[in-house]
Amino acid sequence: MYNIYHFFAFLINVRSELSSVTKLQDYHFNTVPLAYRDNASFPSLVLRMHKGYPSPGGEFVEIVDSDSYNVPPFESHIPTGAMSFDMLGHDRAAKIFKSMQAAGEVPGWIDERKVYYLVRGRNNGNCKICLVHGSFFADRVKPEYLVREALKEVLADCLEEQTLSHDQFNMLWRIFAQEIFSEQHHKVSIGTVELRLGVKTRKNIGANLLSSFYYPEIRDNTLNFIIPHYPADKNAYRKSFLRQALSFSVYEQGEKLFVEHPQKSDFFVLSYAL
Secondary structure, three states, X not given: OOOHHHHHXXXXXXXXXXXXXXXXXXXXXXXXXXXXXXXXXXXXXXXXXXXXXXXXXXXXXXXEEEOOOOOOOEEOOOOOOEEEHHHHOHHHHHHHHHHHHHOOOOHHHOOEEEEEEEEEEEEOOEEEEEEEEHHHOOOOOOHHHHHHHHHHHHHHHHHOOOOOOHHXXXXXXXXXXXXXXXXXXXXXXXXXXXXXXXXEEOOXXXXXXXXXXXXXXXXXXXXXXXXXXXXXXXXXXXHXXXXXXXXXXXXXXXXXXXXXXXXXXXXXXXXXXX
16 A cells, blocks of 8 residues: 555655755655656656555655745646646646556546645755645636636737637637646648647745745754645544554654645644754
8 A cells, every 4th residue: 555645654764865866856766656757747756546445545746846945836737636637638648547557557546636746945055845735735716717717818918809709718718728738749731730738827925835934834954744634524534544654653753733824724734854
């Protein structure tokens, strides 16, 4: 059995290496629990699945590295706490499916995957590393709504006096929303055309978990596991999964904290010195 809690247990053991490696994306993670890895696009890692367990694994993990205490813009996708393969676009989903099947996995076991971000920030010789649930960065609205509103503004600027009917506009934004994360190549008579919808989202400053001003609880030179502390009925399950993945002594060594997100409820933090 392997899930995000076991992945954090692995990070605890190698936390000093994670703080010193030049590029976090280049770190040699243990490949045995991984069904997929790609340093160039989202997700960076997909954990293996174990059918029939309460926490079966299969999480998407995106590696985010920063040379400051600011979380960089999210490129090629809109951050979220859960994501289906359909949201990745056809080409990228097919690539991940192929890798997972080669690893002996059946991707269809889980329709929607939980999303986590492994974020490292470095500043003046100090370092913060956080494995954080994607809901920390997610907007309250669905990604499709954000694409629709952005497309409205683009079309308003480009069309000038021309207008689209309600049905025509809905058809357009649904096409773009489905391919938010897709990079497609199409062969035409004169060559190959690459069609790409580039998405780069900057979060409000309150969502910058590396900020010492907003989140002084997350101290310099620490490794942190940050998960939602809501709804209340899920908290006992999450902590039981942590206890299963960590030995009693390792769990007790970690500092237990809570941080309050400005737009959401509290998040639980398990913190270890680097």
